[in-house]
């Protein structure tokens with residue numbers, strides 16, 4: 001039997017469900033998800049392995065305009081993720097009206113050979129509402145397929161995956177067939193903590209935080225992790241810590257449960273909150289919290 005392999009990049013505006021889709025396809029939490037826009041900050045590989053295919057998906061940050069060094073980094077990671085791919089998945093939110101800007105955006109990929117448009121969140125809308133939206137996409141000549149899906153419930157995701165594999169060339173696996181991401185355990189741990197913080201904290205803070213594993217010690221029975229949450233202001237630090245440490249405790253408890261699932265061991269997680277004023281504007285800070293240019 002022939003083996004298919006290739007690279008697929010997932011693109012779309014913030015919050016349309018790109019990371020949720022990746023996680024559903026891979027069957028593991030590869031990329032963190034939250035109701036807040038700009039959850040994903042860099043390229044994240046999720047590797048789908050089966051008997052006769054390996055598909056290397058790249059999740060990207062939602063497109064938005066650049067304002068600081070972190071935004072520049074995010075934009076760069078989107079730009080590089082588009083290079084040399086076999087299939088592009090352009091994801092739209094099916095609960096929102098499709099605008100001319102979306103059509104222009106899809107058309108801007110006309111030089112790509114295999115473009116699939118994915119309309120996500122169909123679990124949260126009705127056919128009557130969706131149909132007029134889909135009809136706006138009738139004239140997209142270079143688009144191979146349009147898939148209405150629900151990344152959350154998994155509806156139509158298998159069909160989408162099958163179609164993606166059909167479009168891939170025959171080839172060899174690019175990655176170890178046992179692994180499902182290129183990211184380190186340290187990165188995954190930091191992301192899990194950031195995800196919990198995104199869900200629990202007020203709107204103005206999440207974009208100003210970063211998480212970094214400082215110490216990771218493992219023995220047969222347990223893992224001890226020291227981690228910094230970096231924020232931009234003293235009053236943010238107070239909110240992250242909460243009354244008598246209640247917020248930090250909640251972030252830590254939720255994160256620890258997920259990290260224990262990831263590592264399959266008992267986890268002791270010590271979180272420290274540090275202030276680095278304006279870290280998103282300083283390249284050296286952006287790099288030191290794990291957003292390295294060498295990864296782009």
Ligand SMILES: Nc1nc2c(ncn2[C@@H]2O[C@H](COP(=O)(O)OP(=O)(O)OP(=O)(O)O)[C@@H](O)[C@H]2O)c(=O)[nH]1
Nearest residue numbers: 014015016017018019020034038039040062151152
């Ligand atoms: N109802 C519904 N909600 C969804 C679906 N897919 C994602 N969501 C929700 O949409 C929100 C954003 O999901 P993400 O996967 O983080 O979106 P994203 O496109 O990766 O966002 P960024 O990383 O910020 O660009 C979360 O609250 C998800 O639970 C879906 O199929 N149906």
Ligand SMILES: [Mg+2]
Nearest residue numbers: 018019039040
């Ligand atoms: Mg994301």
